[in-house]
Amino acid sequence: MTQITITINGERISAEVEPRTSLADFLRDDQRLTGTHLGCEHGVCGACTVMVDGVPQRSCIAFAATCDGSEIRTIEDFDDDDVMGDLRDAFTAHHGLQCGYCTPGMLATARDIVTRLPDADEKRIRLELSGNLCRCTGYVGIVNAIKAVLAKRKG
Amino acid sequence: MKPAKFDLEKSTDLGEAISALGQADGFAKIVAGGQSLVPMMNLRLAQPDSLVDIRALHDLKRISLDNGQLYVGALTTHAMIEDGLVPDATQGMMQRVARQIAYRAVRNRGTIGGSVAHADPAADWPTALLALGAVAVIQGANAERTMPLGDFQIGAFTVALEPDEVILGFSIPELSADARWGYYKVCRKPGEFADSIGALVIDPARSFARLVLGATDGAPLLLPPSAADKIASSGADGFDIAAARAVIAEAGATFEEYETQIHGAALSRAVQGAFAA
Incomplete structure (x- = not known):
């Protein structure tokens, strides 16, 4: 498990994640932010696009653990x-x-x-x-x- | 979650990353943006035992333009190049290449170093940087070394990087005022993997002329210098698909018929584009 500190929709969160957990799964399953949708899970369909540090990125092909320190905004924050x-x-x-x-x-x-x-x-x-x-x-x-x-x- | 299990090492400096790579059990991969590697892991085409995260390494974020050499740190994203945050030393070529890579959401995270290290034949930077005459700057456990991309890129998904080495960045010669370039990518849909890439760079002031074919089944193909020299001296007239196919044949490359035709079209359009307006 990897310890991360991440800001989601303005709230700073500390969590333990398995390295292979995608940012999308972390948002949906751990944070219950199910506005982020998963389609193809390999970066093609765009359904999982969220704002990472102010710019759109794919949450299905970024691991939550490699977003340590980032600021995430999901559709719920808009x-x-x-x-x-x-x-x-x-x-x-x-x-x-x-x-x-x-x-x-x-x-x-x-x-x-x-x-x-x-x-x-x-x-x-x-x-x-x-x-x-x-x-x-x-x-x-x-x-x-x-x-x-x-x-x-x-x- | 989709990928197979792996261990993650987050490094905060270069030495730490290199020792993590050296000490890793099994198959270790570097991850930066992960925009090529993670899709392959999600599809389980790649199953590394461990990943070394280098996103925090400031040594790999340096960008400079000195004495006719552009240096682009490995962690530079495609979007940074697209947005002109890297000095334009290539008369717009790198910016044009960057804006055609995948989609904006991918370009915001994917890096130039990751693209070259991953060495997907259909990726843009392996072909574009070879055409520009770029040199990879590499850090190993004991020393820094440099290697021209023509030697560094060995084959599909294969580069001459030792298990404990990290690409620091790329040194790219600045194009002279009268240089020309052409770049043409055949894609079924914008942002998809390319079926072919043609790239031409001509810089008479430096006696430099390179014609490169990308998105083959191996490393980008540097076509015979005679072809690029002839284009440099007499222009694009007559360099149609048939002429491009003849150059591919002269290089000894063989493809399926439809592939040869697509490659011929990409090369011809790249060459014509270099001389258009």
Whole structure:
């Protein structure tokens, strides 16, 4: 077992973890933060994307033990986040989800696009979204939702 | 959890990491970003007995540009290069290569040193850095050494790294003002593993010309210098897929027919790209 100290959604936590426990399993099984979803568990589908030290990363291909000292933000921590609020509204308005399984990861990536690439056009949005798989929507609604938030924030 | 059991050693300095590697029982691997290794462990394609975590080693985070040599520490992430946090000594080539690696969430954690050490033939840095003439800087138990990537990269998933050695970083020659580069990656979907990678770097001021084929079944293939020299002297005209296939044949490499065609297309497009606008 490995001792770690990690900040999750603003709360500093000390825990003992088995080295092979992924960050995603630690968040879901130990911390009961089940908003983080697991799809492929090898870094392809993007469902498990969370913020690690302020940037989106895959929680399925990082071990909790190697995130010692990091600051993690999961989807549960974005209730009062302005950008995420806009994205939630836009995903609803534009049918950006159906079953919702990919949505936590989609929102994490969408927030990264909106904050990092304010001038992104549709082509760039689609390129940046290529690491998040959705099997329901066909992506049109998701792309339109992100476009709407980018346009709104430009004023 | 998906991977087989392993022991984890978290090192806080370089000496500690090297002694942990030297003392490890069984098969030990270094982990930095883990963006290639951990997926393989989750699929149990890799089952190391122990991992040595080097993420905290500041010695591996140095970035500098002195006397025409760019030095990039092994722990530099792809996203740092993509975002221009590494001085642009390659006229945008490294930045372009970085932004096409996997996905942003992977680039935020994955490192250039890990990519080269892992030596997946479909990875970008093994091909791009070989084309740029990079040299690996390596620390062992007793000494530091350097090795050109052409010698360091032996085969698929195989580099000339001793069990107790760590890649510190890479020394990359700065491109001159009139240098040209081209880089073309064939992927079925953005971010997927490449089916082929073509890379060309021409720097007349240094009499440097390299044409490299990546995403083969082995280490990146440095194609015969005569081909790169000819492109350097007479340009990209006529370097179509057939010409590229002839260079692959001249190098003695053999692939399935469809692979040869994809490799020919990647090389031709890399060369054409180097001379476009």
